[in-house]
Amino acid sequence: MRISENNIYIDDHPDHEDLAAVAEGNVSPWIRKRILEHIENCESCRFILVELAKQVDEIPNLALPAVENKPLEMKIVEESSEDKQTDEPVKASKRPWRRAGDTFFFWVASSMFVISLLTTQLNVHFLVAGAFFGLLAVVDYSYRNIFASLVKAWREGDDEKADEVIEQLKDRFKIG
Amino acid sequence: MSIQTDREFISALVNGDNAAWTEIAKCVESWLRTASRRHFIPDEDIQDLRQDILEKFLENNHERLQRFSFRCRLSSWIGSVVNNHLYDNYTSSIRRERREEGFETFKRNIFEQEKQSERLIEKIDSREKVEKALEQLTPAERRTIRMLYWDGLKPVDIARITGEKNTTITSRISRARGKLREVFLENDKGKGEKAI
Numbered sequence: 132m133r134i135s136e137n138n139i140y141i142d143d144h145p146d147h148e149d150l151a152a153v154a155e156g157n158v159s160p161w162i163r164k165r166i167l168e169h170i171e172n173c174e175s176c177r178f179i180l181v182e183l184a185k186q187v188d189e190i191p192n193l194a195l196p197a198v199e200n201k202p203l204e205m206k207i208v209e210e211s212s213e214d215k216q217t218d219e220p221v222k223a224s225k226r227p228w229r230r231a232g233d234t235f236f237f238w239v240a241s242s243m244f245v246i247s248l249l250t251t252q253l254n255v256h257f258l259v260a261g262a263f264f265g266l267l268a269v270v271d272y273s274y275r276n277i278f279a280s281l282v283k284a285w286r287e288g289d290d291e292k293a294d295e296v297i298e299q300l301k302d303r304f305k306i307g
Numbered sequence: 308m309s310i311q312t313d314r315e316f317i318s319a320l321v322n323g324d325n326a327a328w329t330e331i332a333k334c335v336e337s338w339l340r341t342a343s344r345r346h347f348i349p350d351e352d353i354q355d356l357r358q359d360i361l362e363k364f365l366e367n368n369h370e371r372l373q374r375f376s377f378r379c380r381l382s383s384w385i386g387s388v389v390n391n392h393l394y395d396n397y398t399s400s401i402r403r404e405r406r407e408e409g410f411e412t413f414k415r416n417i418f419e420q421e422k423q424s425e426r427l428i429e430k431i432d433s434r435e436k437v438e439k440a441l442e443q444l445t446p447a448e449r450r451t452i453r454m455l456y457w458d459g460l461k462p463v464d465i466a467r468i469t470g471e472k473n474t475t476i477t478s479r480i481s482r483a484r485g486k487l488r489e490v491f492l493e494n495d496k497g498k499g500e501k502a503i
């Protein structure tokens with residue numbers, strides 16, 4: 132956590148706002164000096180500052196879209212998702228199970244169940260494992276579903292649906 | 308002007324404006340995509356990371372948004388949160404890469420323009436030797452060299468971070484290069500004398 136109050140660093144790491152301000156080059160000399168000293172010994176803040184400094188000009192300011200511009204924006208979202216295709220080599224995911232999610236768990240559960248029917252030894256063990264993975268598949272599905280439907284609604288420009296999902300999210304995290 | 312926009316934006320967020328939350332999601336994704344260009348983050352992981360970060364926003368950062376003091380742009384602040392998350396949750400391999408690549412980049416580029424570059428590059432044969440050589444520089448020179456080769460920043464980015472002029476940075480780099488050249492050649496002489 133990086134929380135500062137009146138510029139006092141509670142747990143030694145600088146505030147995100149100060150790190151970003153240094154990357155933007157828009158900061159008091161005192162804060163800049165403290166942060167430059169800090170990153171000499173803190174790899175995590177160094178990483179953040181360096182990544183920000185490299186990209187800070189590329190990311191536009193946040194602005195509220197005008198209502199009549201909506202279709203155009205959806206177009207931008209789609210275009211940016213097409214930009215994903217790069218020629219750079221892509222390393223394998225470190226979390227393939229996470230990526231495959233519910234489908235992966237579903238297939239493991241099914242295989243376990245079939246094996247439990249086929250084997251004479253340890254069939255109860257396989258059955259229990261099958262039930263366990265089945266449960267994971269259900270949990271994973273319901274967890275991801277809410278975000279998937281939000282993204283889908285945005286892509287399709289279905290504002291009402293998106294609003295509904297965001298309301299659910301807000302309820303879940305007690306916001307607003 | 309941009310502060311005014313950020314102010315309006317935050318009040319929309321705090322009031323639960325869905326369009327504003329959509330923009331936040333897009334901004335998070337933009338930062339992830341720019342990071343993925345350098346760190347080769349697969350697309351599927353970007354989606355996971357985006358979800359994790361958005362959840363964190365809803366859970367933890369909502370309150371912090373209300374206390375945002377506009378010392379930086381809101382989009383940069385989001386970049387800081389995103390990169391913090393990347394470092395804490397994704398980057399054990401990135402960390403290793405950074406160290407390894409830093410040494411290689413240094414070795415490849417430090418004496419690039421020198422006449423005896425090949426002879427000099429041969430002498431950079433271990434990381435320890437480089438660390439020792441860097442100790443001979445002033446703190447400002449060392450910091451600049453680290454930012455240039457290990458962090459991969461351009462002189463203009465370094466100047467913006469340190470609040471100095473571009474020309475100060477470039478002349479410091481060439482001074483540091485000169486010193487390092489002497490140090491590596493000196494090492495070599497020392498070895499030669501010992502051998503005799």
Ligand SMILES: [Zn+2]
Pocket residue numbers: 143144145169173174175176177
């Ligand atoms: Zn730190």
